[in-house]
Amino acid sequence: MTEEEIYERLNEVFRDVFDDDSIEVDDLTTADDIDDWDSLEHINLIAAVEDEFGIKFKMGEVSTMKDVGEMVEIIMSRI
Amino acid sequence: MKELEYPFDSAFIMKKRKSIKRTLLSDGTKRLKKKIAVLGGSTTNDIVSIMELFLLDAGIEPEFYQSEYAQYWQDAMFPSEELAGFAPDIVFIHTTNRNITEFPQMTDSPEAVNAMLDKEFDRYKQMWQALSSRFSCPIIQNNFEMPLFRLMGNKDCSDYRGRENFINRLNTRFYEYSANNGSFYINDINYISASYGLKEWSNPLFWNMYKYALCFEAIPEFAFNTANIIKSVFGKNKKALALDLDNTLWGGVVGDDGVEHIQIGQETGVAQSYYEFQNYIKAHKDLGILLTVCSKNDEENALAGLKHPEGVLKPEDFIIIKANWENKDRNIAETANELSILPESIVFVDDNPAEREIVKAQLAGVKAPVMDGVENYIQTLDRSGFFEVTTFSEDDLKRNEMYKANVQRASNLASFENYSDYLLSLEMNAVIDDFIPMYIQRITQLSNKSNQFNVTTKRYTPAEMEAVFASSDYIRLYGKLTDKFGDNGVVSVVIGKKDGTVLNMDLWLMSCRVLKRDMEFAMLDTLVQKCREQGIETIKGYYYPTAKNNMVRELYKTFGFDKISEDENGNTVWQMTVADYENKNHVITVHPNSEQ
Numbered sequence: 015m016t017e018e019e020i021y022e023r024l025n026e027v028f029r030d031v032f033d034d035d036s037i038e039v040d041d042l043t044t045a046d047d048i049d050d051w052d053s054l055e056h057i058n059l060i061a062a063v064e065d066e067f068g069i070k071f072k073m074g075e076v077s078t079m080k081d082v083g084e085m086v087e088i089i090m091s092r093i
Numbered sequence: 094m095k096e097l098e099y100p101f102d103s104a105f106i107m108k109k110r111k112s113i114k115r116t117l118l119s120d121g122t123k124r125l126k127k128k129i130a131v132l133g134g135s136t137t138n139d140i141v142s143i144m145e146l147f148l149l150d151a152g153i154e155p156e157f158y159q160s161e162y163a164q165y166w167q168d169a170m171f172p173s174e175e176l177a178g179f180a181p182d183i184v185f186i187h188t189t190n191r192n193i194t195e196f197p198q199m200t201d202s203p204e205a206v207n208a209m210l211d212k213e214f215d216r217y218k219q220m221w222q223a224l225s226s227r228f229s230c231p232i233i234q235n236n237f238e239m240p241l242f243r244l245m246g247n248k249d250c251s252d253y254r255g256r257e258n259f260i261n262r263l264n265t266r267f268y269e270y271s272a273n274n275g276s277f278y279i280n281d282i283n284y285i286s287a288s289y290g291l292k293e294w295s296n297p298l299f300w301n302m303y304k305y306a307l308c309f310e311a312i313p314e315f316a317f318n319t320a321n322i323i324k325s326v327f328g329k330n331k332k333a334l335a336l337d338l339d340n341t342l343w344g345g346v347v348g349d350d351g352v353e354h355i356q357i358g359q360e361t362g363v364a365q366s367y368y369e370f371q372n373y374i375k376a377h378k379d380l381g382i383l384l385t386v387c388s389k390n391d392e393e394n395a396l397a398g399l400k401h402p403e404g405v406l407k408p409e410d411f412i413i414i415k416a417n418w419e420n421k422d423r424n425i426a427e428t429a430n431e432l433s434i435l436p437e438s439i440v441f442v443d444d445n446p447a448e449r450e451i452v453k454a455q456l457a458g459v460k461a462p463v464m465d466g467v468e469n470y471i472q473t474l475d476r477s478g479f480f481e482v483t484t485f486s487e488d489d490l491k492r493n494e495m496y497k498a499n500v501q502r503a504s505n506l507a508s509f510e511n512y513s514d515y516l517l518s519l520e521m522n523a524v525i526d527d528f529i530p531m532y533i534q535r536i537t538q539l540s541n542k543s544n545q546f547n548v549t550t551k552r553y554t555p556a557e558m559e560a561v562f563a564s565s566d567y568i569r570l571y572g573k574l575t576d577k578f579g580d581n582g583v584v585s586v587v588i589g590k591k592d593g594t595v596l597n598m599d600l601w602l603m604s605c606r607v608l609k610r611d612m613e614f615a616m617l618d619t620l621v622q623k624c625r626e627q628g629i630e631t632i633k634g635y636y637y638p639t640a641k642n643n644m645v646r647e648l649y650k651t652f653g654f655d656k657i658s659e660d661e662n663g664n665t666v667w668q669m670t671v672a673d674y675e676n677k678n679h680v681i682t683v684h685p686n687s688e689q
Contacts, residue, residue: 027108030108030109030112031108032111033111033112033115054136054138054139057139057302057303057305057309058107058108058139058309061104061107061108061309061310062104062107062108065104065108073298073301073302076302077302
């Protein structure tokens with residue numbers, strides 16, 4: 015899977031989870047950029063991303079991921 | 094909604110919850126509004142948002158109160174203003190083994206562990222008692238799931254110092270409380286977590302990262318299981334099964350293969366699977382679930398299949414057998430009509446996806462679970478929670494016989510010219526009098542299940558019914574009807590609240606299984622008699638229309654009441670002066686409590 019494809023699929027996951035079709039994520043997107051992305055929704059997002067790519071994040075990763083770019087790096091290293 | 098029916102795709106529900114909620118809320122269904130207080134010992138946000146979906150799907154629109162994080166005990170003992178003002182219809186206490194304050198140590202004596210157990214149990218008991226005296230509403234309490242680790246290995250379950258042993262003992266205390274206290278229901282997370290897989294369920298990541306006491310992916314299973322109790326408490330259970338025959342109750346097609354070649358019994362593994370399924374279905378009779386057949390077959394072949402010597406279910410186990418070549422939705426609609434229940438109270442069990450789709454499309458609200466592979470049948474039906482038991486009365490045990498007697502009565506009717514003659518021939522005897530403790534459970538159950546012959550559709554929780562029973566402000570009547578075909582049990586409930594010399598009718602309901610028997614007139618006669626004894630001069634009746642109670646729109650008119658008002662929604666108010674009343678029942682012999 016190319017990085018581009020990962021972003022494409024990730025974007026769909028974000029749109030589903032936050033129920034907002036206008037979302038466009040890039041490597042610098044953070045929780046501050048998306049209104050509903052709070053700590054409670056974070057767990058929902060993580061679960062949906064794991065489900066989409068068939069991977070599991072490690073505990074440390076979940077709390078230290080700074081932006082979508084880091085998330086994509088982790089995804090790329092697992093698939 | 095299909096996506097919310099068992100077996101569901103949990104990840105899909107979690108991800109799409111917002112759009113699912115939007116779809117449910119915009120489907121035009123009229124829902125029962127209920128307030129649910131969730132007192133959590135761990136995070137509850139996602140649990141609540143998923144439970145909401147299952148409840149909306151079951152016809153209940155919940156409003157939630159959630160404790161601040163892990164404040165369940167404080168909230169129960171010293172409710173915040175917000176909780177006090179919320180006035181819940183039901184309280185759900187979401188605690189898990191993460192909330193057990195103290196576990197035995199290897200150095201503890203048996204006495205010390207007993208004391209620890211008492212202390213832990215008392216903490217919960219205090220909370221339940223405080224909640225029920227403050228809110229008088231049903232309480233749902235989780236039991237405890239098994240611990241993730243076993244310090245002593247296998248001995249952890251049998252040694253008094255084992256955590257597993259301690260949890261089991263604590264659970265047993267919970268069950269004893271539940272057995273002795275109505276309106277208190279255990280949410281069996283011990284079973285659900287085991288079935289899900291304890292290893293995954295208790296993954297500590299979710300506790301340590303998010304303070305969830307179960308893994309994220311298990312939330313839908315958990316929420317569904319909890320929602321089933323709430324559905325049942327508020328009268329949303331199903332009442333009947335409509336069962337296909339070929340490849341549903343036995344393997345093969347009886348019309349093609351011949352009765353000697355269908356798979357049922359002990360001969361093969363497949364035959365045994367169908368045998369187990371028939372056993373499972375038959376056991377539903379004792380729960381009060383009505384069994385019917387809906388099969389595309391010649392009746393002769395259907396009966397031959399049901400008479401198979403190796404089968405468990407026999408023709409006489411079914412109240413109605415529809416074996417013909419009509420469309421199944423028509424047969425189910427007729428079955429509903431003959432049983433005087435609503436089509437949406439029926440669960441249609443058929444291995445054929447096309448039949449299921451047609452029935453679901455034609456009859457809104459009928460559930461038709463995916464029956465795929467006989468080895469999965471029991472599990473699918475069992476987990477769907479259609480018949481979740483929260484109250485169980487003597488009547489449930491007898492329900493199938495009573496309905497069957499009804500069908501006999503109908504055939505008897507054909508031989509009478511005059512309807513009154515027919516009614517007299519039934520030799521009906523009724524007990525109509527004030528409530529007695531023995532029937533409170535059944536009375537409460539009726540108030541939550543009756544939709545059609547019900548003028549106000551007022552629902553009562555067991556606690557509310559107890560309060561009515563204990564108060565002298567009400568005139569209460571229950572009616573129990575027996576006839577030559579059998580005992581119909583408690584079939585009618587009437588509650589009026591006294592206001593000086595006026596009696597305002599809060600509830601007038603009757604089970605549809607005794608329609609057109611003049612039972613409502615017998616109830617009215619006794620009501621008027623009680624009014625006279627207690628100085629009531631006027632009775633006021635209220636009719637509130639729903640999608641289902643059109644049959645009683647003019648009930649008070651047939652009683653001889655005058656309509657005094659009607660609003661734009663069709664709500665009507667009726668009135669009658671007690672002094673002018675003459676008894677209307679001439680076919681039922683009525684007895685007081687003392688004569689039964």
